[in-house]
Amino acid sequence: MKVAEFNYELPKELIAQTPIKNRDESRLMILDKTNQTIEHKTFKDIIEYLKPGDCLVRNNTKVIPARLYGIKEETGANVEFLLLKRIEGDIWEVMVRPGKKLMPGTKVIFGENVNEKQTDKARILLKAEILEKLESGNRKVRFEYDGIFNEILNEIGLMPLPPYIHEKLKEKDRYQTVYAKYDGSAAAPTAGLHFTNDLFQKIQEKGVGIANVTLHVGIRNF
DSSP, rough: OOOOGGGOOGGGSSSOOSOSSGGGGEEEEEEETTTTTEEEGGGGGGGGGGGGOOOEEEEEEEEEEEEEEEEEEEEEEEEEEHHHEOOOOEEEEEEEESGOOOOOEEEEEEESSSGGGTTTTEEEEEEEEEEOOOOOOEEEEEESSSSHHHHHHHHHHHHHOOOTSSSOOOOOGSSSOOTTOOEEEESSOOOGOOOOOOHHHHHHHHTEEEEEEEEOOOOGGG
């Protein structure tokens, strides 16, 4: 079997670039395997297919604003980091661009105005040193900062949207599920993005149980 066998054409104009106003009004396709039929409904209709006594399991992982733009400390060249996994403490596995120029020993700075080369206005919030090039091509990186790491990410980091989304996300929370709780994902568990708190309340009132798991989603899902 070849990976190419899974290729299919998806017209770009059919890929939504901005989230719908009401999450649960997204489209829902119902495939009936018994009757071999397909129906098109809205997501909130999913409650019709849940029965009392069922258990709905949801992933309460939370996406971190894992995309960072900075510059090399020595040359001022633009750099992009995508945080993939915390290895220990302030050491992370990171996907980097441009990869060929970010070898062990390279130091990178992040903050306000650093990419505009306005050194007099720049406010450095985060420093990083490349420690090792991994077999995958990613880097092992150590961060230095003052304060709380997640708060710094929230200030300067961007949500790592899939490559087929080109519009800038105006509200970070729209790339989180309403039940997101534990930081750690580089991508959202996308099926859960369509649920609302009101829909969950109706599901529970119907007698459906809700269970939570925490499974952090890696960038390899893209």
